[in-house]
Amino acid sequence: MLPVEMTVNGRRQRALLDARKTLADFLREDCELTGTHLGCEHGVCGACTVLLDGDAVRSCLLFAVQADGANVTTVEGIGGPDGALSPVQDAFRQEHGLQCGFCTPGFVVSVTALLRENPKPSEDEIREALSGNLCRCTGYQGIVRAVEKAAGS
Amino acid sequence: VNTSTAGRFVGQSVKRLEDPRLLTGRGRYVDDVMQPGTLHCAFLRSDVARGRIARLDVAAARELEGVFAVLTAADLNPHAGTMQPTLLLTIAGAPLRPLADGDVRFVGEPIVLVVADDRYVAEDALELVDIEIDAEHAVIVPDDALRADAPLVHPELTSNLGLEMAFPVPPELQALLDGGAPNIVRRTFRQHRHTNVPMETRGIVADYDPASGELHTWMSTQNPHEAKQAIARIAGIPAHRVRVQAQDVGGGFGQKFFTQREELTVALAARRLGRTLKWIEDRRENLIASNHARADVGECAFAIDDDGRLLGTYLDHLEDAGAFPVGATGGAGPLVGLLFTGPYKSPLAAFRTRAAWTNTCARGAYRGPWMFETVAREQMVDAAAREIGMDPLEWRRRNVIGRDDLPYTLPTGMTLEHVSPAETLEQAAALVDYDGFRAEQQRALAEGRLLGIGLGLYVEPSTGMMDPMGTETAVVRVNPNGQVTVALGTCSHGQGIETTMAQVVAEELGIDLDDVRIVQGDSAVTAFGRGTGGSGTAVIAGNACRDACAIVRAKAVHIAAHLMEASPDDLEIVDARISVRGTPTRAVAWHEVARIAHLETARLPEGAAVGLEGTATFKAPPFSWSNACHACTVEVDRATGQVEILRYVVSEDCGVMINPMIVEGQIAGGVVQGIGGTLYEHFVYDDDGNPLTTTFMDYLVPTTTEVPVIEYGHVETPSATPGGHKGMGEGGAIGSPPAVFNAVADALALVGATIDRTPLTPDTLLAALDAFDAAPA
Numbered sequence: 001m002l003p004v005e006m007t008v009n010g011r012r013q014r015a016l017l018d019a020r021k022t023l024a025d026f027l028r029e030d031c032e033l034t035g036t037h038l039g040c041e042h043g044v045c046g047a048c049t050v051l052l053d054g055d056a057v058r059s060c061l062l063f064a065v066q067a068d069g070a071n072v073t074t075v076e077g078i079g080g081p082d083g084a085l086s087p088v089q090d091a092f093r094q095e096h097g098l099q100c101g102f103c104t105p106g107f108v109v110s111v112t113a114l115l116r117e118n119p120k121p122s123e124d125e126i127r128e129a130l131s132g133n134l135c136r137c138t139g140y141q142g143i144v145r146a147v148e149k150a151a152g153s
Numbered sequence: 154v155n156t157s158t159a160g161r162f163v164g165q166s167v168k169r170l171e172d173p174r175l176l177t178g179r180g181r182y183v184d185d186v187m188q189p190g191t192l193h194c195a196f197l198r199s200d201v202a203r204g205r206i207a208r209l210d211v212a213a214a215r216e217l218e219g220v221f222a223v224l225t226a227a228d229l230n231p232h233a234g235t236m237q238p239t240l241l242l243t244i245a246g247a248p249l250r251p252l253a254d255g256d257v258r259f260v261g262e263p264i265v266l267v268v269a270d271d272r273y274v275a276e277d278a279l280e281l282v283d284i285e286i287d288a289e290h291a292v293i294v295p296d297d298a299l300r301a302d303a304p305l306v307h308p309e310l311t312s313n314l315g316l317e318m319a320f321p322v323p324p325e326l327q328a329l330l331d332g333g334a335p336n337i338v339r340r341t342f343r344q345h346r347h348t349n350v351p352m353e354t355r356g357i358v359a360d361y362d363p364a365s366g367e368l369h370t371w372m373s374t375q376n377p378h379e380a381k382q383a384i385a386r387i388a389g390i391p392a393h394r395v396r397v398q399a400q401d402v403g404g405g406f407g408q409k410f411f412t413q414r415e416e417l418t419v420a421l422a423a424r425r426l427g428r429t430l431k432w433i434e435d436r437r438e439n440l441i442a443s444n445h446a447r448a449d450v451g452e453c454a455f456a457i458d459d460d461g462r463l464l465g466t467y468l469d470h471l472e473d474a475g476a477f478p479v480g481a482t483g484g485a486g487p488l489v490g491l492l493f494t495g496p497y498k499s500p501l502a503a504f505r506t507r508a509a510w511t512n513t514c515a516r517g518a519y520r521g522p523w524m525f526e527t528v529a530r531e532q533m534v535d536a537a538a539r540e541i542g543m544d545p546l547e548w549r550r551r552n553v554i555g556r557d558d559l560p561y562t563l564p565t566g567m568t569l570e571h572v573s574p575a576e577t578l579e580q581a582a583a584l585v586d587y588d589g590f591r592a593e594q595q596r597a598l599a600e601g602r603l604l605g606i607g608l609g610l611y612v613e614p615s616t617g618m619m620d621p622m623g624t625e626t627a628v629v630r631v632n633p634n635g636q637v638t639v640a641l642g643t644c645s646h647g648q649g650i651e652t653t654m655a656q657v658v659a660e661e662l663g664i665d666l667d668d669v670r671i672v673q674g675d676s677a678v679t680a681f682g683r684g685t686g687g688s689g690t691a692v693i694a695g696n697a698c699r700d701a702c703a704i705v706r707a708k709a710v711h712i713a714a715h716l717m718e719a720s721p722d723d724l725e726i727v728d729a730r731i732s733v734r735g736t737p738t739r740a741v742a743w744h745e746v747a748r749i750a751h752l753e754t755a756r757l758p759e760g761a762a763v764g765l766e767g768t769a770t771f772k773a774p775p776f777s778w779s780n781a782c783h784a785c786t787v788e789v790d791r792a793t794g795q796v797e798i799l800r801y802v803v804s805e806d807c808g809v810m811i812n813p814m815i816v817e818g819q820i821a822g823g824v825v826q827g828i829g830g831t832l833y834e835h836f837v838y839d840d841d842g843n844p845l846t847t848t849f850m851d852y853l854v855p856t857t858t859e860v861p862v863i864e865y866g867h868v869e870t871p872s873a874t875p876g877g878h879k880g881m882g883e884g885g886a887i888g889s890p891p892a893v894f895n896a897v898a899d900a901l902a903l904v905g906a907t908i909d910r911t912p913l914t915p916d917t918l919l920a921a922l923d924a925f926d927a928a929p930a
Contacts, residue, residue, distance in 0.1 A: 039354075039436070040848070041435055045436075075178035089176040100353070102351075134854050139823075
């Protein structure tokens with residue numbers, strides 16, 4: 001067991017963990033932040049995407065101990081504490097960018113990171129940036145529109 | 154084009170009520186359920202397609218610290234009740250079993266269930282199971298399975314033929330196909346194996362309390378009531394002591410409609426162990442062992458007259474059922490045969506359909522389980538039109554069922570009505586600018602580029618042919634403040650039912666959308682129902698809501714009439730006020746009626762029941778038909794074999810739309826699944842039945858970079874059911890595979906190359922192009 005300490009959504013979290021525990025499992029089980037979802041556990045689907053010191057990363061491919069000392073933002077930390085939607089979240093709702101909602105946290109986090117780096121992406125840039133997130137319900141139609149809307153707002 | 158007269162809510166693209174929780178990470182999927190004292194499960198699965206279990210020793214696994222139990226067939230199977238779904242209890246199928254016992258029948262078959270403190274330890278224990286399986290010759294494809302000397306997939310049965318049904322060839326059709334018809338076109342099309350891939354895998358939390366004898370489960374399911382019945386049967390618990398809940402479900406597309414082997418086995422294990430067990434499937438398990446679909450072969454024949462008119466059809470269909478098909482008999486072959494002529498006039502038709510057991514993953518329902526009828530027919534239409542020298546659009550125009558032909562009885566006996574195949578064909582052709590594309594195609598060809606256009610026209614039957622598929626019950630309860638809770642047996646997994654059904658109820662009661670809340674996905678608080686699947690919710694649940702609202706409305710109006718000393722016949726409900734028609738100032742507020750109904754009952758009319766609530770069960774007609782036409786244009790790169798989709802158009806008629814935004818979202822999702830299934834997704838076995846596509850690096854789901862922008866047109870022909878809705882959830886995935894295939898085939902035909910099977914990978918297309926290049930001129 002190893003001691004781990006990190007800031008998650010602005011709150012200090014400390015735990016003693018098996019070295020093999022993934023960051024995703026730490027967030028879901030130890031921090032009880034179940035918005036981060038596991039769709040493949042091999043780094044392809046992107047459902048588990050979180051921000052690690054501002055960068056979008058796959059929490060299924062990191063051990064929690066690797067995030068020791070880091071600042072982590074999950075989907076629960078994207079909107080307002082009162083439940084208010086962020087501009088990205090609101091755009092997903094307006095443009096029907098989600099159906100079953102399982103991949104959605106990963107998209108919301110990835111798009112949030114994208115628009116911080118590139119506030120006015122072209123459609124091609126949006127498609128390229130999101131090609132590491134799988135959605136099985138929407139055919140990506142509303143997702144691409146949502147990113148365009150969020151970038152325009 | 155939308156001719157709809159939208160209501161206040163029905164017909165409006167209302168933003169979804171479920172979205173805020175899903176967007177902020179507050180959804181609750183099965184893996185988010187964390188009960189105290191939960192133990193975690195993992196399955197040891199066969200890595201051999203067919204063989205005898207020569208040695209199985211779980212002693213070392215049982216001794217690992219943190220392991221609670223290691224269960225084998227000997228521990229569980231003798232205690233298991235039937236595993237057949239309710240729908241098929243009386244139909245003989247594959248001999249289902251919780252854990253493999255003595256032999257294994259496909260790679261991925263569960264053999265051992267480990268129960269441990271966490272999933273990490275459970276997987277450690279799997280490594281400690283000492284097992285040896287003597288591999289035997291396996292049958293991997295149906296053609297081999299049906300050979301006389303084929304080994305039996307199920308030694309308990311006498312052959313590998315799981316199902317056979319024939320619609321006999323009438324003598325007139327035989328004469329046409331024997332040479333009597335001016336044109337006889339024959340082709341064989343093969344569709345490859347692919348799978349549903351919901352982003353959330355399967356999972357269950359099963360909490361058995363030995364003291365009360367109650368089993369409370371949370372599942373990723375489309376159908377809580379079916380799960381409850383099935384779990385009660387396998388675990389030997391009276392059904393009223395089983396509760397199944399699911400708040401949010403991360404997709405299903407048919408995979409979660411019936412309760413599958415692993416969930417049933419975990420529920421049984423929870424009952425035996427008296428503990429709370431959680432099993433969350435990993436992606437490899439989902440890819441190799443949940444269910445596969447679409448593995449079909451169709452030998453087709455069209456008899457056509459000199460004007461290109463269809464005289465008769467024959468289809469010989471063979472499907473791969475896998476070892477333990479979900480739904481027992483394997484797929485929907487009979488519907489494939491019955492619907493093969495689809496939206497075209499054909500005086501004669503006949504078919505044979507067969508399903509073969511193989512040593513592969515189960516066949517199961519996937520968005521339009523019978524859709525091979527559309528694949529085979531639409532690909533056949535293009536092949537036939539090309540063979541007789543007619544444009545495929547012109548061929549369709551000559552044969553399509555028009556408004557004047559309705560009602561039209563198919564040669565196989567089903568009657569189409571309230572459909573518009575001809576209108577959607579024309580709308581799609583106009584939206585895609587079919588004629589303009591033909592000109593562009595010729596210009597591109599002159600530059601050496603291969604462009605193609607493909608159509609996919611179909612009629613989609615939905616609602617219930619078999620009990621309980623056609624029935625849903627709505628319980629509409631008005632609380633003393635006037636807000637409404639509606640309990641439905643549905644279980645949304647992306648369809649937005651909390652929104653669409655609230656729209657129907659708000660419309661019917663004349664109240665605000667915010668004052669309606671839909672409760673579903675809980676067998677304990679909803680009446681027995683059909684679940685969500687088979688494109689049924691709008692028609693079946695929608696009309697159950699409508700009928701229950703009519704009861705509530707009548708009660709409310711009766712009370713209001715008494716309060717105002719008016720005649721009930723003169724009253725209407727507008728904007729949450731019950732008023733005298735034409736005199737809006739003579740009114741009583743909806744919430745006041747609700748309050749009096751519960752809290753001031755002395756003011757109720759004599760004999761009126763206390764409270765304000767209505768329950769209605771809607772039984773749908775056997776078929777509600779919707780229809781659509783897909784049109785797709787592509788460019789095939791002659792050097793690389795890569796396909797680029799240029800445009801994608803869908804013209805759809807699902808009757809009265811409740812929420813056009815959601816309708817278009819459903820279409821888009823289905824279309825992209827069909828594009829993926831035609832171009833990229835392929836579940837591959839080697840000759841020994843070893844799966845080769847066990848991760849998302851190998852099994853290729855479409856991403857943002859592969860999909861086109863989808864364009865929509867709507868035709869509205871109301872159904873005969875009260876709301877005028879028709880099913881449409883599956884349609885996108887039905888029309889798109891042949892539209893994409895036909896577009897690629899059209900491009901290849903420019904240089905004389907042909908294709909007859911999917912997936913249309915670059916290798917396949919280069920081989921097709923090379924075969925033409927190599928052929929003597």
